[in-house]
Amino acid sequence: EVQLVESGxxxxxxxxxxxxxxxxxxxxFENYGFSWVRQTPGKGLEWVSGIxxxxxxxxxxxxxxxxxxxxxxxxxxxxxxxxxSLRAEDTAFYYCARQEEWLFPLEFWGQGILVTVSS
Amino acid sequence: EIxxxxxxxTLSVSPxxxxxxxxxxxxxxxxxxxxxxxxxxxxxxxxxxxASTRATGIPARFSGSGSGTDFTLTISSLQSEDFAVYYCQxxxxxxxYSFGQGxxxxxx
Numbered sequence: 001e002v003q004l005v006e007s008g009x010x011x012x013x014x015x016x017x018x019x020x021x022x023x024x025x026x027x028x029f030e031n032y033g034f035s036w037v038r039q040t041p042g043k044g045l046e047w048v049s050g051i052x053x054x055x056x057x058x059x060x061x062x063x064x065x066x067x068x069x070x071x072x073x074x075x076x077x078x079x080x081x082x083x084x085s086l087r088a089e090d091t092a093f094y095y096c097a098r099q100e101e102w103l104f105p106l107e108f109w110g111q112g113i114l115v116t117v118s119s
Numbered sequence: 120e121i122x123x124x125x126x127x128x129t130l131s132v133s134p135x136x137x138x139x140x141x142x143x144x145x146x147x148x149x150x151x152x153x154x155x156x157x158x159x160x161x162x163x164x165x166x167x168x169x170a171s172t173r174a175t176g177i178p179a180r181f182s183g184s185g186s187g188t189d190f191t192l193t194i195s196s197l198q199s200e201d202f203a204v205y206y207c208q209x210x211x212x213x214x215x216y217s218f219g220q221g222x223x224x225x226x227x
Contacts, residue, residue, distance in 0.1 A: 035216070037163075045155075045163065045206055045218040059214040062120070095162055105153035105210055107174065109162040 002026040004096050004110030011116045016086050022079040022096035022110060030054070030074040033099045035106055036081050038092035038115075048094070049081065052101060064090075086117045121145050121209055125219035131227040134197050140222045142190040142207035151211040154183055154192045157221075158203045166205075167192065194224070202226050 008020040022034065035050035049060045049070040058070050069082040079096055093114050097106035122145040132138045142152065150170040155163035165174040167183035170190055180195045194201055207219040 035214075037218075044220045045208070047208075047214060047216045047218065050214050050216070061215045099210075102213065103151060103210060105165055105168040105208070106155075106163075107165050107168075109164070111162050 002098075002108050004098065004108065006094060006096055006110045006113035009094065009113035009115045011118060012086055013119050014087060014117055016117070017082070017084045018086060018115060020081040020083065020094055020096075020113060020115070022081075024077045024079070024098075027098075029077040033101050033104070034072070034079050035097050035099060036070065036079075037095045037097055037106065037109075038090075039095070039112070040092045046092075050099070050102070051079070057102070083115070086115075088117050091115060091117045120215055121148060121211070121217055123207055123209060123217050123219035125205075125207055125222050127222060128220070129223045129225060131225050132197055133227045134199060136197055138194045138197055138201075138224055140192040140194075140205055140224070142185075142192070142219050144188045144190075144209055147187045148209040148211035150186045151209055152183075152185065152190050153208045153210060154181075155206045155208065156201075156203050157206065163206060197224075199226075 003025045005023045033052045036048040051058045067085045071080045093112040095112045097109045124143045126141045152170045154167040157163040171183045182193045204221045206221045210216045
């Protein structure tokens with residue numbers, strides 16, 4: 001069974017840092033790219049960042065560029081989103097999602113993890 | 120960045136009837152358009168990709184059409200489990216792969 005499980009969320013003060021993890025199972029992790037998508041409670045979806053199968057190609061939304069860093073460890077079947085200089089507007093549910101590569105849809109999603117940035 | 124605009128924001132339809140949802144891209148995205156369904160408390164689920172191809176396990180009452188800038192998701196013979204929020208997303212060229220703001224399909 002394909003599974004993506006996010007962890008590392010929580011409450012953090014503005015300006016702080018948090019590292020989200022996405023642990024994958026049920027498929028060959030290194031064959032896929034991944035994206036992070038966030039959703040403000042009660043609002044729509046925003047694509048945040050994506051990475052290709054070997055980590056050589058990484059892209060970010062303008063809203064997080066320079067503050068968030070995406071990486072992966074194929075040996076550990078894991079994806080990481082390092083979030084620095086957090087702002088109140090980063091408060092959201094964060095989902096990791098699998099895609100075959102760039103130019104492919106987000107075919108499977110994790111259940112999401114809540115990040116709250118508040119003083 | 121490509122802007123995706125969905126209409127209407129809310130659609131009220133009776134069970135058994137047909138719902139038609141629209142999505143427009145601010146510039147052409149070829150057929151690289153996906154539709155997702157999201158129910159309360161759940162993650163989005165891929166319904167349609169390539170503008171018209173149903174994802175694995177998606178019932179035939181869901182159909183997609185369009186290319187370029189204008190796309191449609193049609194849900195026929197609406198079932199109770201179909202009432203949810205639907206998002207379109209393009210995945211053309213390089214990211215960001217922006218989403219529409221969503222259409223809430225509610226029971227009339």
